[in-house]
Amino acid sequence: MSNEMQRGSQTNAQSWREMVWTAFAVIAVAALGIAAWHFVVKLFDLPKLLLPTPWQVAEAAWQHRDVLLKSGWITLWTATVSLFVAVIIGCSVSILFSQSRLLRRALFPYVVFLQTVPIVAIAPLLVIWSGYEFRTAVIATVIICLFPIVNNVTTGLTSVRPEHNDLLRMYGATRWQRLCRVQIPTAIPFLVLGARISSGLAVIGAIVAEFFVSNGADYEGLGAVMTGWQARTMTDALMAALAVSTLLGLILFGGVNLLSRMFLKRYLLVN
Amino acid sequence: MNALPDKIDAGTAVVCRDATVTYPGGVCALDRINLSVRQGERLAFVGPSGCGKTTLLRVIAGLQPLTSGVCQRSNPSQHGSENKQEDAVEKSQYDEAHEEGHPCAADRRSVSTSFVFQQPALLPWTNVLKNVALPLTLGRRRERSSAKELRERALAAIEEVQLTEAATRYPHQLSGGMKMRASIARALVTRPEFLLLDEPFAALDDMLRNQLGRLYLNLWRHHRFTSVLVTHNIAEAIQLSERICVMHRGSIVSEMVNPLSTSKPHEDLRRTNEFAEFFGKVSDGLENAASSNSERASS
Numbered sequence: 001m002s003n004e005m006q007r008g009s010q011t012n013a014q015s016w017r018e019m020v021w022t023a024f025a026v027i028a029v030a031a032l033g034i035a036a037w038h039f040v041v042k043l044f045d046l047p048k049l050l051l052p053t054p055w056q057v058a059e060a061a062w063q064h065r066d067v068l069l070k071s072g073w074i075t076l077w078t079a080t081v082s083l084f085v086a087v088i089i090g091c092s093v094s095i096l097f098s099q100s101r102l103l104r105r106a107l108f109p110y111v112v113f114l115q116t117v118p119i120v121a122i123a124p125l126l127v128i129w130s131g132y133e134f135r136t137a138v139i140a141t142v143i144i145c146l147f148p149i150v151n152n153v154t155t156g157l158t159s160v161r162p163e164h165n166d167l168l169r170m171y172g173a174t175r176w177q178r179l180c181r182v183q184i185p186t187a188i189p190f191l192v193l194g195a196r197i198s199s200g201l202a203v204i205g206a207i208v209a210e211f212f213v214s215n216g217a218d219y220e221g222l223g224a225v226m227t228g229w230q231a232r233t234m235t236d237a238l239m240a241a242l243a244v245s246t247l248l249g250l251i252l253f254g255g256v257n258l259l260s261r262m263f264l265k266r267y268l269l270v271n
Numbered sequence: 272m273n274a275l276p277d278k279i280d281a282g283t284a285v286v287c288r289d290a291t292v293t294y295p296g297g298v299c300a301l302d303r304i305n306l307s308v309r310q311g312e313r314l315a316f317v318g319p320s321g322c323g324k325t326t327l328l329r330v331i332a333g334l335q336p337l338t339s340g341v342c343q344r345s346n347p348s349q350h351g352s353e354n355k356q357e358d359a360v361e362k363s364q365y366d367e368a369h370e371e372g373h374p375c376a377a378d379r380r381s382v383s384t385s386f387v388f389q390q391p392a393l394l395p396w397t398n399v400l401k402n403v404a405l406p407l408t409l410g411r412r413r414e415r416s417s418a419k420e421l422r423e424r425a426l427a428a429i430e431e432v433q434l435t436e437a438a439t440r441y442p443h444q445l446s447g448g449m450k451m452r453a454s455i456a457r458a459l460v461t462r463p464e465f466l467l468l469d470e471p472f473a474a475l476d477d478m479l480r481n482q483l484g485r486l487y488l489n490l491w492r493h494h495r496f497t498s499v500l501v502t503h504n505i506a507e508a509i510q511l512s513e514r515i516c517v518m519h520r521g522s523i524v525s526e527m528v529n530p531l532s533t534s535k536p537h538e539d540l541r542r543t544n545e546f547a548e549f550f551g552k553v554s555d556g557l558e559n560a561a562s563s564n565s566e567r568a569s570s
Contacts, residue, residue, distance in 0.1 A: 163392035166334055170386050171461075172410035181405070185396045266441065267396045 052236040061240035067225055072244045075210065075222040078134065079202035079252055082141030086198055089142065090149030091191065097150075098157035098183060099175065108154075115147035119205060123212040137209035137221065144205035145198040152194030156187025188267035192260040199252040207245055222248075281345075284310045284465065284497040285331055289340035292326050292521075300326040302521040303340065308497060310345070310464075313532070315500045315508035317553065318518035319561070324501040325389075325469050327518070331499060332386050332467050344384075344465070384465040385458035389473055391450035393442040393457075400438045403428050403456045428460040429453070431493075432486060448479040452486070459490065466498045472507065484510055505553045510540055515553055519560035527553060 034054045040046070041053045048056060061068060093111070097104040123140050130136040157179075164182050173181070210223025222245055229237045260268060285308040292301040300323045308314050308331075316324040329335035330342050385406070393402045404425035407416070416424070429438050432452040442450055451471060458466060468487075472480040488511065491498060502508050508515050513532040517525045531545055540546050 161392070163388050163390050164394070166329075166386070166388065167392050167405075168409065169334055170332060170384070171406045174409075174411060177409050181409070182394065185394070188396075 049233055049235050052239065056236045057239045057243070060234070060236035061243065064237050064240065067220075068222075068240060068244050071220050071222045071225040071241075072248060074220060075203065075206050075245070076248050076251065078137050078141060078206040078210070078221060079199075079248065080255075082138045082206060083145055083195065083198055083202040083252065083256075085138065086142045086145035086149055086202070087191070087195060090146050090194070091153055093146075093150050094153035094157055094187070095179065095184075097154045098179070104154065111147060111150050114143055117143075119144055119208050123209055126209075127212050132213050134213075137206060137213045140209035140212075141202055141205035144201050144208075148197040148201070149191065149194040152190040152197075153187050156190030157183045159190070160186050185267055188264050192256070192264065192268060195256045195260075196253060199256045200249045202252060203245055203249040282310055283345060284308045284312065285342070285344050285499075287327075287330070287340065287342040290327070290330055290337055290342050291339045292323075292330065292335060293338045299521050301330065301337075304521075304523060306516070306523065308499065310497050311495045312514060313491060313498045313500070313512045315502060315512035315515045316518050316523075317502055317505055317508045317515055318557065320503060322518040323521040324503075324518050326521075328467050328469050328499060328501045331465075332384060334386075383461065383463050384467065385461055385463035387451075387454055387458045387466070387468040387471045389470045391442070391454040393450060393453055395442050398439050398441050399429065399434065399445070399453045399456075400425050402442070402453060403460050406457060406461050425456075425460055428456040431459060431490065432456045447475055448483065451475065451483060455483070455486070455490070459494070462494070463496055466496045468498065468500045470501055470503070473502070473504070480507065487511060505550055505557075506541065506546075509546060509549055509553065517553065517556040517560060519557070524560040525556045527556065 038053050038055070041051055052060070093107075097108065119140055122143065126136050126140050130139060160178075160182050164186075168178050168182060206221065207223040207226070210221035211227055214221065214224030214227060222241055226238060226241045229241065285306070287304050287306040290301055290304040290306070291299070293299050302323075304323075304327060306327075316327060318324050326335055330337060331344065333344075393399075394405065400422065404421050407421050407424060426435070426438065429435055432455050434449060434452050434456060437445060437449055437453075442453070445453065454471070472483050475483065484507065498512075500508065500511055502511075509529060509531060513529050515527045515529055516523045517527070527549075529549065531540060531543070531549055
């Protein structure tokens with residue numbers, strides 16, 4: 001037992017060391033990228049309108065910090081709500097799919113349609129049907145987020161190990177027992193994977209939806225702010241907004257990881 | 272070979288008549304198997320990989336549909352009432368479609384049958400106690416006991432396999448032998464009248480294999496369940512069974528009553544001349560079957 005504990009603490013120390021090294025590598029790559037960017041702007045003497053220096057972008061970010069914070073918060077809220085709704089709808093659809101092969105075959109092509117339809121083509125229609133509202137941005141974002149979740153969770157629900165299938169059949173498990181005891185726990189790592197993919201898509205979806213929804217509305221998400229700055233050719237501010245949107249993606253991705261580690265660790269450890 | 276009874280009687284646990292399984296693509300896994308297993312008997316199927324041992328075990332368990340023939344299993348708990356003999360028979364005629372068109376007989380299967388798989392097949396997201404209690408909570412006829420009673424029964428089964436200290440551990444925290452013991456506890460928790468074992472010790476080292484073999488024999492002496500063991504290890508079959516069926520290419524080519532089944536303690540058996548003699552006999556049975564098949568193929 002003491003050997004096991006010793007091994008456990010060694011593994012913990014090892015994983016901490018790995019995390020520190022990973023963080024160092026990520027920061028080093030970012031620093032190198034920023035240095036290269038600065039060097040290119042100075043070397044070719046590029047105008048600020050075409051490509052500002054990193055310092056100019058930082059200055060613009062500080063100057064517009066209130067707008068960026070407010071609009072970033074709105075976009076983050078839109079993306080988070082949309083991701084949550086997509087997880088609820090996606091899991092429900094996947095559970096239905098897992099219960100009937102016929103249903104899965106009949107309806108899955110329509111789920112693929114959600115993935116293939118360009119959001120810029122569907123967003124104007126959504127505005128006509130739902131108005132310049134927060135809910136329209138959410139609907140558009142949910143459409144973008146849904147496919148990775150449905151695809152992953154359906155795969156998880158139908159990937160029960162053969163020996164577990166035999167075990168359930170052996171003891172005459174009902175459909176409900178099969179679903180709750182084995183299918184859903186098996187699908188949880190797949191759900192986390194789908195939610196991670198969708199967390200990045202949710203920010204993209206929210207910003208693209210805001211390009212359309214913001215017209216004539218009191219809705220000032222990051223997409224709406226970027227539309228205005230683009231019209232005034234504020235390249236440095238636009239790049240600051242881009243950095244904020246990247247940060248939002250990282251926050252959402254990190255949030256999904258954190259929640260999954262807090263509540264679903266035992267399902268993730270073993271699969 | 273023993274003559275098959277026409278009708279399953281009180282002393283018979285399983286009867287298979289012309290049981291045939293042909294997989295899609297024409298591969299014949301079982302070829303007109305005729306077999307009878309007495310209640311409380313320990314039977315072993317030995318043979319090379321792919322000879323149909325596991326398929327036959329799955330047929331007996333009701334997990335594998337037959338292409339033709341019949342496999343009947345009695346329910347010993349119902350033998351008290353004579354005129355309900357027919358009700359006591361569970362046929363492996365899989366007429367109930369279960370999941371996604373795959374026919375199986377799950378709903379007709381008695382909970383008094385348990386299966387120990389080659390892999391421990393523990394649910395990795397839950398602890399040993401809940402894994403062991405799982406069979407008590409499954410099925411339409413699941414135990415209507417309180418959570419406390421279920422827990423006590425599961426703990427009793429865990430104690431039988433000497434795993435009490437690991438009851439709250441998760442499968443990934445267990446060694447291979449502990450996982451297999453947990454799997455055996457799960458099989459025993461329903462107090463089965465049939466215990467079907469599919470190469471349960473194949474992935475374990477020799478010492479652990481012997482240890483679990485002794486545990487299995489002790490459990491059998493205590494519970495007297497009917498047991499069918501699949502193994503490709505002749506020594507294991509001799510140590511753990513009363514009768515050995517040698518299988519080859521989907522057929523039972525010979526049946527041998529094990530003269531050593533109760534003569535000596537498990538650990539001493541391997542050192543005897545009788546063991547070596549019987550080992551040779553079973554081994555010859557396997558080799559004869561293989562050579563006659565290759566002769567047939569060459570002619």
